[in-house]
Amino acid sequence: MRTVAGPLWLLLGMIAATVALSAGATSVVTCTSAGCGGDMTKLSLIGVELGQALVAILAVLVISGEYSSGMIRTTLTAMPRRTIAFAAKAITLAGVVAAAGTLAVLGSLLAGRFILPRHGFTATRGYPALSLADGPTLRATVGSILYLTLIALLSLGIAAIVRDSATTIGVVLGLLYLLPILSQVIGNPHGQRLLQQIGPMSAGLAIQATTNLHSLPLSPWAGLGVTAGWAAAALVAGGLLLRIRDA
Amino acid sequence: MTPTVTPYRSGRRAGRHGFLQLLHAEWTKFRTVRGSVIGMAAAALMVVLVALLAGASSDQKGSPPVPIGPGGEPVTDSFYFLHQPLAGNGSITVSVSALRSSIPTGPADLRPGIVPWAKAGLIIKQSTRQGSPYAAIMVTSSHGVRMQDNYVNDTAGLPGPVSAASVRWLRLDRSGDAITGHASADGTHWTKVGTVHVSGLEPTAQVGLFVASPPSAEGMGTRGSVSTAVFEDLRIQGGWDGGSWAGDQMGPESPSFAGYPKNTSGSYLGSDGSFTVTGAGDIAPAVRETLPTGGTFGDLLTGTFAALIAVIVVGALSITTEYRKNLIHVTLAASPRRSRVLVAKAIVLGFVTFVAGLAGAFVAVPLGERLARANGVYIFPVASSTELRVGLGTAALLATAAILALSVGTMFRHSAGAVTTVLAATVLPYILIANPFMPASVSDWLTR
Missing domain, CATH: 2.60.120 (Jelly Rolls)
Structure with a gap:
């Protein structure tokens, strides 16, 4: 992984995109006397919604790249125990994404910390500067890093199942972005809530909420658990298919 | 004496540089790749399925009727x-x-x-x-x-x-x-x-x-x-x-x-x-x-988002696969005028996507409408010309997205990057405006 140029650029791009979207979002909100409203931690971390797309490409390329170039045969010849080869890929990927995700998430938070007070979100109005010493904010930060890592693993698992990179990206992004949109057409409120509970993105990003927790479809850590479940299922299915299929 | 061997000649007419032949070649390529056919079918199917889901999941049975004004409007x-x-x-x-x-x-x-x-x-x-x-x-x-x-x-x-x-x-x-x-x-x-x-x-x-x-x-x-x-x-x-x-x-x-x-x-x-x-x-x-029991044609066509993802994948793949499998050398050797190849590809891709989208929309709307009405939802009436415009527009949107993916795929020569770029650019703004604390001005700008 270290020797291919693509992943490094993707990681840098992911960090840049995450911080840029967060900074952009925080610099357009204003807090007037009529009311500020909203969850500033969640807003500062909104860049994760874009960053995850780049994480997904990275994860997909780790495995689809090998399929398309035929490198997978070399890998599997060198390491005939496929499950272990796959696990090694997953662990390396998780480590790299967690490291880059930490930079991206902390960068976003820092941007929010500097930008928000200039738009009226000051301590006197009940919006103290974002700080990791604050319990919910710390949880949102750590959770966002974990979320990015889980998305990487989910994408890796789907890539191992689907093998073709473009189709995998389509499936992964469809799974992430489409479910929240579809949940809005469901007329039945229970069905809508259910879809938000099982969607990997809407459930997992519950970890970023710091206010109004009772109105969430499910609690923050349970939400991240749903995303983890998706990732685990994809990894297991991908690992099994890798084992029983011809490369 | 050695028998004269007549070299094999294709029964097809000569004139390989004709644009129609090029279109035909691209159409054959598209038609015979299983993935692209499945992708298009999936796109049309998603439009229909989501409309059915929207219709079937709504639960407004027994809600009082919507008052109708003197002009017939709700x-x-x-x-x-x-x-x-x-x-x-x-x-x-x-x-x-x-x-x-x-x-x-x-x-x-x-x-x-x-x-x-x-x-x-x-x-x-x-x-x-x-x-x-x-x-x-x-x-x-x-x-x-x-x-x-x-x-x-x-x-x-x-x-x-x-x-x-x-x-x-x-x-x-x-x-x-x-x-x-x-x-x-x-x-x-x-x-x-x-x-x-x-x-x-x-x-x-x-x-x-x-x-x-x-x-x-x-x-x-x-x-x-x-x-x-x-x-x-x-x-x-x-x-x-x-x-x-x-x-x-x-x-x-x-x-x-x-x-x-x-x-x-x-x-x-x-x-x-x-x-x-x-x-x-x-x-x-x-x-x-102001009408919670109401629905519009647009609501029924939310599946267009899902279809967008499918056609973007197909659009990007139709060129990046050629790069990956090095088929592009053959294609360009057969037809050295590169821009014409790209135009032919775009026409075939756009046309097929348009037809698939149109079929999806025209099946989805009446079905979804009937289901939603059966569940007590009031569907805002529209003129049949508007209905036609919505159907044609949905198909045209899908065709444009597919061609955009094709162009980005040509620039990147890399399927994952192309698909992500086009998808993020198309779908992400909708996710962002659904965010409750986006100010109206930013939401308006994003949706424009």
């Missing part, structure tokens, strides 16, 4: 009405010295607020049936004096808000089906606001005072508000039968009525020409935002 017709019958011609005059609105800010917290289209004034209405024809003159919170009739017509009168220091006098005269509205700032100098002809108004109509208070918009939803008006100097002339005033909430069960905030209700106090009336609701065309 309307909101809920307000507090203090009325008595007027037979034949006559007139009614009143002064309004206050119009105050309250908006709930919490479960049991009602605060004074501004509801720009809160209305209080005089109305002549065919009957207390919802959707019946009417003409009215009123003061509003932020839009001055208005004369309105039959839910869609509106004429502006005296500007400025109403208060004890700036009282507004209102008068309605009925003469046959012609109703004339006058307004005055002092009760002596009157200005005509307008004359309207309310067709089909029967000789006896319900006439009186009304107060309406539309729900205030709160992010993506609405909240019911309530308004109170102080009426004085109520005078009537003409065919009144001398009965007493009756106070009624019009359309209390209407699906477009957001209801009263907690601990409030419609009421009136007073007698002998001075009344304080409290009311909620609105007299206006019904729109998607």
